Amino acid sequence: MLYVIIPVFNRWHFTRACLQSLQEQKEQNFRVVVVDDGSTDGTAAHLAREFPAVEVLPGTGQLYWTAAVNLGIRHALARGADRIMTLNNDVVAPPDFIESALRWARRQPSALLGPVELDATTGQPVFGGETFSFLTHQRHNLLATLPPEDRCGLHPVTYLPGRGLLIPASVFVTQGLFDERHLPHYLADYDFTSQARRAGFPVYVNYDTHLLTYPDDSGQVQTRQRRSLRGYYQHLFGIRGGGNLRNFTYFALKNAPVFFLPFFLLNGYLRRLLGYFLH
Known part of the structure; x- marks a missing residue:
């Protein structure tokens, strides 16, 4: 069933x-x-x-x-x-x-x-x-x-x-x-x-x-449409934040091959820190 x-x-x-x-x-x-x-x-x-x-x-x-x-x-x-x-x-x-x-x-x-x-x-x-x-x-x-x-x-x-x-x-x-x-x-x-x-x-x-x-109507799209410092903080640290750094780190540690992990983390952090204002 x-x-x-x-x-x-x-x-x-x-x-x-x-x-x-x-x-x-x-x-x-x-x-x-x-x-x-x-x-x-x-x-x-x-x-x-x-x-x-x-x-x-x-x-x-x-x-x-x-x-x-x-x-x-x-x-x-x-x-x-x-x-x-x-x-x-x-x-x-x-x-x-x-x-x-x-x-x-x-x-x-x-x-x-x-x-x-x-x-x-x-x-x-x-x-x-x-x-x-x-x-x-x-x-x-x-x-x-x-x-x-x-x-x-x-x-x-x-x-x-x-x-x-x-x-x-x-x-x-x-x-x-x-x-x-x-x-x-x-x-x-x-x-x-x-x-x-x-x-x-x-x-x-x-x-x-x-x-x-x-x-x-997704939460990530609406947050980026209303760009603000508060929205930026929520984007990076809020539970519903599409760029949540903590969540990304856990995902990377669990899924990225170990040899690629340092570069993958650095690349991902930069994308999340800058992407809120670029997209």
Whole structure:
């Protein structure tokens, strides 16, 4: 049984649209768990009234993404889940999303699979997977290099984000849950999938599965649009900071090859210290 885990904190309009899209899936053999981490906008009442079939786990308000997802995963595994999908609330799943993801999961039962992301406003692809060099710190964007005729099926990548990430339960048995201690919000998904790949689990972006997202509404984008000294501090040190130096250091120590580590750290620190003002 597939369990879909959705961490939420407020933004009910996103959560409603996401859950409605899941209700409209062609494939309905899955269960949905929402981890409501202390929402103050009536999310809990709305869920009980509009989506009574959804399982809701309350949080403390201090879980953030990683601990919230882990809470849902523990719940699902205890109930016999053989696959877990992590899904943000600010996404919309096309009707064939689950069906396509499970079709490929049956062909590659040990693989971690992620969808191609389309901008929900324009329909244009915004994420199609990437490979990453720890030596040069360069990302190779598959969307920029794959010809149209090859934009189908599975393509290997270095890591995947948690939006629509499909994970076999065997991965959790092998390496445990997401690293909520060191990576409470950002980079936990990239770390988890990178660790899984190194442990022998294939990691693919699935070009036959699409997910609609709102890239301009992410916390990182909004922080950079409102550039300020306070925003810069939050960017580098806040739990939700996309350039959090502490989180990056832990990610580097866990994932970068030891011979590349000094250069990778230096390169990464410079990118985070300067990138807030340059992008």
